[in-house]
Amino acid sequence: MTLRKRLWTAAPYIVLVISILPIFLGYFWLLISSFSTQTEGLLPVGNLTLEHFSFLRETPFGTSYPSIWRVTFNTFLIASFMTITVVMVSALAGYALSRLNFPGRKPFLSLTLILHAFPSVTLLIGIFFVLRALGLYNTILGVGLVMVGFEMPFGIWLMKGFFDNVSWDMERAALIDGATRLQVWWQIILPTIKPGMAALALFSFISGWNAWLIPRTFTIGAGQQATLSVYLQNFQGETVAVDWGAVTAVGLFQLIPVAIFFIFTQDLLLSIYAGGSKGGV
């Protein structure tokens, strides 16, 4: 009886541990592979080595490709452009939708709501032509703008929700004292919703940093516009004998900011990812 009871208590843990095993194995292999000459399964073959990290000094995968720093800079540029733009534009629109009365407010609200549920990936073919017409195809700005656009409905709704929860009194006092709407927004309301903006910023940064499909679709191969994901994917497919050590080392390098967020902002991640996930799976 006690054994049965003990098993009953342990059972959930056993199931849960098994359920996270695959991703754990994946990460374990990534680590091992980056630091060993070769791997068989999860075992390193040969010596442990740091040679795979030579990409930090010289271009991996041949000199015809851009250096890792160029690619990292591109990725960082896209991710931070996305973060700043998504947060600012959503905060502007969210404030207006929460506080101002203007014609088209109601329709705009229901529209963003519909767009939030709408699977935006289905529009990639149309966007291809929009980007070409704007001359933004195969540019970092184009990729960044598309990703910002896709994030808009979610960002606006999130921000409007935050503004709705901020008391009206401080703002009213400031307006009576003669402040403009823009001043009120920037100096009084934004500081009170900092945690919300941080959550949206975090979400935007990670999705910009990780993105593959949109950069891959709207730029050409692993050229000067490549992001880390595109770069990494390129070298798994093109070269005949894939240099797995180097590929995993670059992968580990790409994971650094994600890992930092994962370790230090756990609560924020769990709350934002339920509302934020869309498009993908």
Place this chain on the structure above:
Amino acid sequence: MSVTNKAERGGATPLSPLDPAEKRSAIGAWLRNRLTSWAFMSPAALLITLFFFIPVIVLFILSFSDLKSVNFGTLQWWLPANWSLDNYSRIFGDMFFSKFLSNTFFYVLTTLALFNFGSALIIALLTTHINRRAGFFFRLMWLLPRLTPSVIYIMMWRRIASRAPFGILNQFLVPLGLGSGDDLLLANPWFFVILVNGLIGASFGLVIFTSAIEAIPRDYLTASKVDGASTLQTIRHVILPMIRWPILFVVTYQTLSLLTSFEQILLLTGGGPGLYKTEVWALRAYHLALSTVTGNTQWGYGAAWAVILVIIGVAAAIIYMRVFKFDDLVQEPKIDLV
């Protein structure tokens, strides 16, 4: 809700600064109010126009045209004279049409049942049942597949399924005499496609179910226990009925997500192995119109495949909004502000 109403009332009576100069000119105040609203709204409106409205229109027009790489630059696809419904009849006459359709149904239903709904519910029940901190830890681990860049995530899976002696699974299977050591992904592509997508997708339902379960008043669960109900009976008769709305929401929302998702399949199998073994509807559209591998890009025909998904997407989105009071649900994860 009351907060929203307050905000709306505040908005309905515009609060103009009590500056005397402005009081004099009612038109000036009105104009200023309009301009302010416009200043706040225009960046978002511009982005939504550029990346939602115009693409939808372009997509529809393209789907009526026969634009492909051969006639790109010569065909005036935007002229109604060059429009027809040929692409749509072509879809249904496609030699592999039934294959794409059954692939899509199989992929969506199986992944949804086993992972996006099934695993999500089971893991939510388990992690709320055990110690709080441990539960939090496991939920966080379940978030990892979604947080990992898709390229790296798929790279891990390819290695897990790879042939001996490199593959991780084969490292354990071969010594046990299970399997020949061949590439497991080639042998069971669907198994991995569903698993790989499901592990990402499940975290959505997991977080929503968890907060719904944690919101159930403790008294209900205690009462059920006092009455002698087993754990399974409590789940069946107390917990499940109380979270039926979140369940319905997750199921419908994830159906649409799965129907239109293809990034992981594209990375994992590319729709193969062989001829369209794991090619789903959304991937078909992408391959036709945006994949440069074939060299023969068919924007018009691909757009027709995408348009059908767009129509389903818009219809579903409108229905969700009506049924679920969607705004309450998309904000479910509360990020406390005060």
